[in-house]
Amino acid sequence: KAGVTQTPRYLIKTRGQQVTLSCSPISGHRSVSWYQQTPGQGLQFLFEYFSETQRNKGNFPGRFSGRQFSNSRSEMNVSTLELGDSALYLCASSLGPRTHEQYFGPGTRLTVT
Amino acid sequence: QQQVKQSPQSLIVQKGGIPIINCAYENTAFDYFPWYQQFPGKGPALLIAIRPDVSEKKEGRFTISFNKSAKQFSLHIMDSQPGDSATYFCAASRGGNTPLVFGKGTRLSVIA
Numbered sequence: 308k309a310g311v312t313q314t315p316r317y318l319i320k321t322r323g324q325q326v327t328l329s330c331s332p333i334s335g336h337r338s339v340s341w342y343q344q345t346p347g348q349g350l351q352f353l354f355e356y357f358s359e360t361q362r363n364k365g366n367f368p369g370r371f372s373g374r375q376f377s378n379s380r381s382e383m384n385v386s387t388l389e390l391g392d393s394a395l396y397l398c399a400s401s402l403g404p405r406t407h408e409q410y411f412g413p414g415t416r417l418t419v420t
Numbered sequence: 421q422q423q424v425k426q427s428p429q430s431l432i433v434q435k436g437g438i439p440i441i442n443c444a445y446e447n448t449a450f451d452y453f454p455w456y457q458q459f460p461g462k463g464p465a466l467l468i469a470i471r472p473d474v475s476e477k478k479e480g481r482f483t484i485s486f487n488k489s490a491k492q493f494s495l496h497i498m499d500s501q502p503g504d505s506a507t508y509f510c511a512a513s514r515g516g517n518t519p520l521v522f523g524k525g526t527r528l529s530v531i532a
Binding site: 311340342349350351352355363365397399407408409410411412413414 | 452454456461462463464465466469509511513518519520521522523524525
C-alpha cells in the first residue's frame with residue numbers, strides 16, 4: 308500500500324507570495340493532519356480534516372488555511388508568505404478521527420526568500 | 421507551555437549500546453504515547469506506541485517504558501546500530517480526537 312504522498316517536495320517562494328501544498332493520504336485513510344516542522348519550534352500542529360471538515364486547528368495565524376476534498380486528499384495554503392514560514396510542512400494521515408496512529412509523508416520543504 | 425518535555429537533545433552511543441530517551445508530560449488526559457523516528461530529508465515514521473494501561477511494550481529492539489504516576493515514558497533501543505542514527509520524537513495525544521503534541525526531539529548518533 309502506498310504511503311502518504313506530498314507535492315511538491317521542495318518550493319522556493321518570495322516574501323508576500325502565496326503557496327499551496329498538496330497531500331494524498333494512504334488509501335482508506337480519511338483523516339489528514341498538517342504539521343509545521345522548524346529547528347526552533349519542532350513539530351507544531353496546524354490543522355486536521357475529516358470528511359472535508361476542519362476538526363481541529365492549531366495556534367497559527369489566519370494566513371494558514373486548508374481544505375479536504377471528497378477523495379480525502381488535502382491542500383494547505385499559506386498567503387502573504389513571511390520569512391518565518393520557511394519550514395518543512397508535513398502531512399499525516401490516519402484511518403479516522405478516533406484512530407490514534409498517524410502516518411507522515413515526506414514533507415514539503417518551503418523556503419521563503 | 422511545552423506539554424511534552426524530551427531529553428536529552430542529543431545522544432552519542434557506541435554500537436551495541438542501549439540509548440535511552442526520556443519524555444515527561446503534564447496533561448493527565450493524554451492516553452496515547454507514540455515514538456517517531458526521522459531520518460534527514462524524510463518525514464517522521466511511527467516506531468512504537470504505548471497506552472497508559474501497560475508499563476512496558478517491546479517491538480523488536482525498541483522498548484517503551486511507561487510510568488503513569490511519574491508522568492514519564494522512555495524509549496530504549498537495544499543493541500543499537502549505526503543505522504539507528506536519526507532524530508527521535510516522543511509525542512502524546514488524548515482521546516483519538518486531538519492532535520499529537522511532540523517533544524523537541526533527540527538526535528541520536530550510534531558510532532561503530
